[in-house]
Amino acid sequence: MMGLMRSASGRPQDGTASAVPPGVTAGPQEVQLTDDVDRQTDAFTRYRGQIMRVIITFFLVAPFFSNPRPSPAQIAFLAPATAALILLVCIFIVGRPRRLRGYPALAFTVLIIGLAISILAVGGLNWIGAIFIGGAAAGRLAASGRWAAVAAITCAAAAMGVGLANGVNYGGSLELTLGPVLAAFFAYSAWRRIELVDKLRETRAELARMAVADERLRIARDLHDLLGHSLSLITIKAELAGRVIGTDPDRAAREIADLEAVARRSLGEVRAAVTSYRQPSLAGELAAARQMLAAAGMDGQVHAPASFDLAPEAEGLLAWTVREGATNVVRHSGARTVTITVTVAAAAVTAEIADDGVGPGLEPGAGAGGQDPGPPGSGLAGLAERARHAGAEISAGEGPGGKGFRLLVRVPADRARAA
Numbered sequence: 001m002m003g004l005m006r007s008a009s010g011r012p013q014d015g016t017a018s019a020v021p022p023g024v025t026a027g028p029q030e031v032q033l034t035d036d037v038d039r040q041t042d043a044f045t046r047y048r049g050q051i052m053r054v055i056i057t058f059f060l061v062a063p064f065f066s067n068p069r070p071s072p073a074q075i076a077f078l079a080p081a082t083a084a085l086i087l088l089v090c091i092f093i094v095g096r097p098r099r100l101r102g103y104p105a106l107a108f109t110v111l112i113i114g115l116a117i118s119i120l121a122v123g124g125l126n127w128i129g130a131i132f133i134g135g136a137a138a139g140r141l142a143a144s145g146r147w148a149a150v151a152a153i154t155c156a157a158a159a160m161g162v163g164l165a166n167g168v169n170y171g172g173s174l175e176l177t178l179g180p181v182l183a184a185f186f187a188y189s190a191w192r193r194i195e196l197v198d199k200l201r202e203t204r205a206e207l208a209r210m211a212v213a214d215e216r217l218r219i220a221r222d223l224h225d226l227l228g229h230s231l232s233l234i235t236i237k238a239e240l241a242g243r244v245i246g247t248d249p250d251r252a253a254r255e256i257a258d259l260e261a262v263a264r265r266s267l268g269e270v271r272a273a274v275t276s277y278r279q280p281s282l283a284g285e286l287a288a289a290r291q292m293l294a295a296a297g298m299d300g301q302v303h304a305p306a307s308f309d310l311a312p313e314a315e316g317l318l319a320w321t322v323r324e325g326a327t328n329v330v331r332h333s334g335a336r337t338v339t340i341t342v343t344v345a346a347a348a349v350t351a352e353i354a355d356d357g358v359g360p361g362l363e364p365g366a367g368a369g370g371q372d373p374g375p376p377g378s379g380l381a382g383l384a385e386r387a388r389h390a391g392a393e394i395s396a397g398e399g400p401g402g403k404g405f406r407l408l409v410r411v412p413a414d415r416a417r418a419a
Contacts, residue, residue, distance in 0.1 A: 053090040059129035060086055060119075066126050078123050085115045085130065089137050105141045109151055112137045117158040124166060128175060131159045135180030139187035152184035221382035223270065228379055229327040230266035233292045234259055236330065240295065258295075280319035282308055282351075286340065289326035293338050296330045298355075304342035310349060314416040317390045318342065318351040321409040324379045325353030333357025333405060349416040354399045354406040383409070391415050 060082045064070065070078055092108065116134025119127045138151030159176040168176065241255035286302055293300030308315060322340060329338050335357030343350045380396055387394040392411040399406040 049094050052094045056089055056094070056133055057086055059133060060127075063123060063126040063129070068124075068126075070123055070126075074122055078119060078127070081115055081119050081122075082130075085112065085119065085133070088112055088115070089133060093137055093140055109138050109141045112141075113151065113155055113158075116155070117162070120159060121162050121165075125163070125168065128159075128179065131155055131176065132179045132183045135183035136187040139184030140191050142184070142188055145188065148184050148188040152181040155180035155184065217385075221385065224379055224382055227266065227270070228331075229288075229292070229323050230262055230269070232327050232330050233262050233295065234266075236292070236295045237262065280316055280323065282310070282315045282319040282322065282342070285319040285322040285326075286342070289322050289340060292326055292330060298329070298335060299337045300326075300340065301338070302340045304340070305344055308342075308344070310344075310416050313390050314349060314392075314411045317386050317392055317409060317411060318349065320383060320386055321351040321407065322353065324383050325351075325407045328379065328405070328407070329353065329355050329357065333359075335404060344416075346413060348410045348412050350408060350410045352406065352408045354404060356399070356404040359398055359403070359405050360396070380407075 064075070064078070064082075088108065089112065093112075113134045116130045119130040123130075135152055135155040138155060139148045142148035142151055156177045156179075159180060160173060163173055163176045237255045237259040241252045241259065244255070245252035282304075286304055290300050290302055310318070322342075326338070326340070329335055333355045335355035338353065338355045341350075341352045341354075343352075384394050387409055390411065392409055392415070394407075394409050396405070396407045398404070
């Protein structure tokens with residue numbers, strides 16, 4: 001996804017374009033991405049204001065050197081009025097990153113239209129460009145299409161009045177009426193387009209930030225689920241090997257070999273999770289859970305169909321459920337018997353992990369083997385997030401009869417069936 005960070009005002013700053021390559025994040029809070037269209041647009045934006053200022057100045061200054069030449073009395077008014085109009089339009093409107101609103105916009109509109117009409121009335125039809133610029137400035141300042149129309153009609157009516165007083169012909173009357181109306185229309189439309197493009201850019205940048213945040217959340221969730229399970233199994237096997245190394249060296253060697261295999265598998269899973277290629281297998285997680293419970297000295301009973309024909313997302317969710325449930329049992333429950341049940345029915349597919357341990361009120365630090373499990377609930381929170389994305393239901397709490405802990409995830413049949 002390509003995006004462009006905006007300045008604090010919502011517009012790109014002149015002369016600045018992100019140099020961060022595509023796909024690279026600039027920091028924990030910003031995503032600065034550009035594409036060729038953004039770079040071309042920013043280059044045009046940098047020079048557009050300068051070009052517009054030159055054109056406006058030319059239109060307002062050129063009549064001083066055209067025939068008929070203004071009289072000294074006319075110049076005494078036209079020179080400061082033209083300079084004021086040029087300054088107002090070129091400094092406070094052209095290139096301004098945000099549209100003026102409210103009373104400031106109204107005051108600028110009245111002042112600019114008043115100056116344009118005054119210049120036209122005093123200078124004559126040679127200064128017809130002033131009314132065009134006044135109409136364009138009014139359209140640029142208008143907060144809505146209705147106000148742009150009012151400003152344009154006002155300019156056109158005043159210009160037509162001046163034209164009638166000067167005995168303008170038919171062609172001149174068309175210029176005086178249509179000119180400011182079209183200028184206001186095009187200025188308003190152009191600024192609306194600029195604002196729309198800015199909003200689209202801001203939306204695109206926000207989507208890029210959200211995509212980065214979602215990817216970080218996915219990696220954090222996957223690493224928690226992967227490492228929580230694997231490190232618990234490694235801890236159990238290391239403790240077991242340490243206890244039997246003096247009395248049963250052969251078994252200790254087997255446990256150490258298993259520990260190495262688990263560590264290598266975990267390394268591969270972490271690499272796959274970081275590159276988002278990992279999709280856990282439900283059958284594989286059931287076998288891993290059985291092995292983990294046996295290593296922890298628990299009686300693990302697994303009830304599941306011999307084969308599964310599930311949608312990848314549903315199978316992945318159930319596999320994560322088995323992994324998280326088995327890990328929590330080993331780390332927190334102190335249970336003797338654990339039952340893992342996977343049911344495929346017409347209405348839904350469910351995965352349930354129930355134990356006869358201490359239940360959901362276990363405090364940190366009381367996990368199996370005396371290890372500190374850390375802040376509780378993050379694994380279940382990640383599982384709940386997965387279930388929400390998959391359209392599934394999750395429940396966790398006391399087991400049947402108020403004993404132990406029970407985790408249940410239910411995937412509706414329409415989402416669980418393989419395509």
